[in-house]
Amino acid sequence: MQRFQDAIQEGQAVFDALIALRDNGWCPDWIINHVGWGNGLFLSDCFPDAKRIGLFEWFYNPEHSDVDFLESDLVSAATRQRLRIWNAQTLVELAACEYAVTPTRWQLQQFPASLRSRFRVIHEGIDWERLQQLRFMSQRALSMLPDFEGCEVVTYVSRGFDEYRGFPQAMRCIELLQKQRPTLHALIVGADCVAYGSPRADGRSWGTWARQELQLAPDRTHWLGSLQEEAYHAVLSVSDVHLYLTVPFVLSWSLLEAMAAGCAVVASATPPVEEVLRHGQSGLLVDFFDASLQAAAVVHLLEQPDLRTELKTEAQRTARLYSCEEGHRRWLELLGVDTPTTVF
Template sequence: MDVLFIHQNFPGQFRHLAAHLAADPKHRVVAICQPHAPRHPKVPNTFVYQPARKPRPGTHHYLHGMEDGVLNGQAVARVLLKLKKQGFAPDIVIAHPGWGEALYVKDVFPATRLLSFFEFFYHSDGADANFDPEYPLSFDGRARIRTRNALHLLNLTACDAGISPTHWQKSLHPAEFHSKISVIHEGIDTRAVAPNPRQTFTLPNGKILTFQDEVVTYVARNLEPYRGFHQFMRAAEEICRRRSKTEFVIVGGDDVSYGQRPSDGQTYREKLLQEVRIDPKRLHFLGRIPYERYLALLQVSSAHVYLTVPFVLSWSMLEAMSAGCLVIGSDTTPVREVLEHGKNGLLVDFFSPKHIADAIEEAFSHESRVQLVRRAARQTVIESYQLEIGLSRYQKIIESLVASQVEMTARETAAIDQ
């Protein structure tokens, strides 16, 4: 089977799936991505696309995302046409269509099945936008969101089938498309991401942390309000007042992945450090770190704080659970799909730094109860989000789509023969 992945940041959400398919000699796996993508060592046949230009400044700002999507789609289509000319015709294309890359796949390969990863469908109310009163949504913002979804609607109509990693993320998409979308999380490698009570973690100042220390961890791609960074810092200030030995270890960059940038040009880290008072000797910002160090950090964590507005559920929360962390998660819809308060984690009010601090302190005060919660967290991932489960479900839908195309082609050939 010839499989083509399309993802601007390949492998992105397809890291394990691409490796799994590439390991089977029956498959030829090819990928298309942008130049900045990390790529995958097991997929050497990776082709780069680059849009011809950026959206024009004169384009209405509601339509910047659409124009960007069309430019990406055009650039990918050019690569597809070259591959087609060379004789390559994939049996299935697996794409993240959020940036428009898969818009014209079916125009180049009409008979090829297109499986798209539907991560999020935007709403003015009931999801991420307008959730946090510190960052209210203007009418202009509402109109921009409605227009932004036009690209997602095109993607929904173009694909043969879709994937969403959680039930809540699927539910955000228009009901008339739900029959197209299956809920499949790629999964967590629970053998690699596992507890290790003998693990150590060396801080930049040379201090070595172990499982015996009071270590509060926070991880996000970038330190921003969408992932509750502001509320975490306020809770950390409260814990710093209550306890003298707690170390706060924070992983994440200073860019903005989601939401608006601060209007004054500062980073959110700079702004929060001006607001709160925390002993700087116990506050450790690591920026972005290698995956192995990130896993080691989870393994020495006493309390792992995961806060998010109602948005895409981070892989890091499930990895923290798999590593046996006590996850303190915001009581928001995507988190509640996985965490059950008091059973496999602790749910806290996103808007209450005191509530978050109380939960962190509970991690230090009730060791026997916390150990049960830690074990249950890992068991949740093993039972529902283990890598083998996700790969098996992906394999099933891929085989079904390819088989349906083969069957359709056979019927069409038989009709011609008659």
């Protein structure tokens, strides 16, 4: 109930901040807001004549989604009740919207079937034009990498280090790879914190766990922290194989960006990934929990340069469907603005 109460207070604060604009005669034609934390709960009360578009990221489900994926136990009654309350504030806003937008078909499928006709699937968009040019940058431009032709680079990118994005399995995968391949370097991007899900029960961060418990080669494991865009793009530009893992949850932009940058991808065979990658056509998809299978897939790509080229070319083509330009076109279409049609 606390989360619902927090959402109400958030909505009231937004209402109070906007009421002066309304009283001064300002009224928007359209209101577009992110839904889920309460900021839009009372927008229609402040501006009753404005049309509403809500960006809906997630609808919680107790089964076949993120909630039950990592746990073997049945979802408790208390958790089910909590999820229903969390969804209630989302449904209140949906009732006020003329249109609802969600970024992927997988996210749309989380909503009740009776509500899906209200939605348009429009991704937020990635900078495909810039990303697809990264491979033309000077290779091995990063100072921590040795300057010789046999150096192999595996990349892993996540906002935080947590179970939702498969950090434990990814680090075990890298441990196996470094034992097998003495010239393999790992570039690990992200903050050593939990962005999604629960922290470790022992109080350690997942990064600390990896350093203490795994046999990662210190001179070939590069912890880069959170990066600004230019440095992040430099990482993608030198990747031989990019590793991406996620539970059935919101798809990370980083996967689409890696695809656009021409990375060969090994990823988890989970629904959000399967929407954008096809096993053997645009990437290799493996079991989320099995680090040995992940390592074997990475080795397969490292030893098959022609296959790498084939997969990353198709992945880059797919990523273009999620470009900012395509998203912009679909938004203008939703708003009723005529735009030229681009076919690719």
